[in-house]
Every structure is written in C-alpha cells, then in structure tokens.
Amino acid sequence: MKKRLIALGLLALIVLMGLVLVFLSPGLFLRLLSLFGILLLILSSLLMVVTFRKAKSVKPQGLMLSMGISLGTAVLYSWITSASPGGGVLCLGLIFGALAGIGWGLTNSFFMEEKSVRSQGNAWYLLVWALTLAVPQSLAVLTGRPPAVGMVLLFGGTGLVLGQSGFSLWRYLQLKSQLSQPAGGS
Numbered sequence: 590m591k592k593r594l595i596a597l598g599l600l601a602l603i604v605l606m607g608l609v610l611v612f613l614s615p616g617l618f619l620r621l622l623s624l625f626g627i628l629l630l631i632l633s634s635l636l637m638v639v640t641f642r643k644a645k646s647v648k649p650q651g652l653m654l655s656m657g658i659s660l661g662t663a664v665l666y667s668w669i670t671s672a673s674p675g676g677g678v679l680c681l682g683l684i685f686g687a688l689a690g691i692g693w694g695l696t697n698s699f700f701m702e703e704k705s706v707r708s709q710g711n712a713w714y715l716l717v718w719a720l721t722l723a724v725p726q727s728l729a730v731l732t733g734r735p736p737a738v739g740m741v742l743l744f745g746g747t748g749l750v751l752g753q754s755g756f757s758l759w760r761y762l763q764l765k766s767q768l769s770q771p772a773g774g775s
Contacts, residue, residue, distance in 0.1 A: 615669050630722075637718060641710035647699070647761045652754040659750035663743050674737040679744045686745035690752020693717045699760045706764045708757065721749055 610618035673679065696713040699706060710718075725742045732738045 611669070619669065634722070637715070641715050641718075644700075644702070644707045644709040647706045647708050647757060649758055649761055652758045652761070656751050656754045659747045663747040666743055667740065670736060670740070673740055678737075678741055682741040682744035683748040683751075686748020686750075687752035687755075688748075689721070689745075690749040690754070691756045692752075693721065693749070694753045694756030694760070697757065697760075699757075699764055701764055701768060704768060706761045708760075721746075 607618065607622075610621070667673065667679075693714070696717050697708045697710060699708050701707075725746065728742060729738065
C-alpha cells in the first residue's frame with residue numbers, strides 16, 4: 590500500500606510539473622515529452638520483439654483508451670503548436686493512417702479461448718509494426734522534418750491507432766457475438 594501511495598504521489602508530481610511546463614515553456618515541455626517518448630519507444634520495441642507471438646487477451650477498454658489517448662495527443666499537440674499544413678491535409682493523413690491501421694489489424698489472428706477473445710501476432714504483424722515506425726521516421730529525415738510534416742505524421746499515426754484499435758474492437762465484438770449465439774443457431 591505504501592509503495593502504491595509513493596507511486597501515485599510521484600505520478601501526481603510529474604503531471605503537475607508537466608502542466609506548469611505547458612504554460613511556462615511549451616517548447617521545453619515538448620522536448621521533455623519527446624525524450625520520454627523515445628524512452629518508451631525503445632522499451633516498447635524491445636517488449637514487442639520478445640512478446641509479439643504470445644497470445645494476449647483483447648480488452649475493449651484498452652483499445653478505446655489507446656484510441657482516446659492518441660486522438661487527445663493529436664488535439665493537444667495541434668493546440669500547442671501553430672504549424673499546420675491545413676485541415677484537408679491533416680484529414681488525409683488521418684484517413685491514410687486509419688487505412689494502414691486496418692491493414693495492420695488484419696495481420697493479427699483473433700480467436701476464442703475459454704470464453705475470452707485473444708489475439709496473437711505473427712511475422713506479418715511484426716513487419717507491419719516495424720514499417721509503422723520506420724516510414725514516419727524516414728519521411729521526417731528526408732523532409733528535414735518541418736513542423737507541418739510533423740503534424741501530418743502525427744495525424745497519420747493517430748489514424749493508424751484509430752484504424753488498428755477500431756478494427757480490433759470490431760473483431761472482438763464479432764467473436765463475442767458468436768459466443769452469445771445459441772449452439773444450434775445461425
């Protein structure tokens with residue numbers, strides 16, 4: 590219990606410092622957020638390579654949370670920065686990202702196991718995942734990463750999360766509905 594209180598206190602302190610930085614120095618806040626993102630990227634990459642073949646339970650709340658965080662991040666970043674290539678271009682980035690996300694969602698296998706929906710990655714899943722990291726980074730390097738390109742990449746990444754998570758949620762609901770149908774029904 591004491592460790593949990595310490596962890597919650599630390600989290601509250603970090604959030605409070607982040608809120609102060611957003612208003613006092615948005616540039617510093619974004620740099621620190623970027624460094625934190627790089628650390629998370631490295632850790633998640635290692636975790637993905639080690640665990641991608643392991644079947645995992647699909648939780649609709651987790652899928653919706655990832656969609657909400659991604660969309661919230663895109664909106665917050667759009668609000669903080671003034672660089673924008675225009676609404677139409679951002680919408681195209683979101684749409685193309687969502688289509689790529691749906692394609693990525695197709696590479697997972699979904700199945701029922703003991704009344705629970707589970708998904709399992711395969712080599713295609715890992716390849717598409719690696720491409721979703723490599724392509725935006727390559728575009729950023731090739732274009733010199735002007736802020737407008739960063740915004741398009743952000744919205745493309747948001748679309749990717751919305752497409753993959755939304756498609757996974759749809760597959761989850763399909764499998765769950767099959768479970769609720771009578772054994773002899775159509």
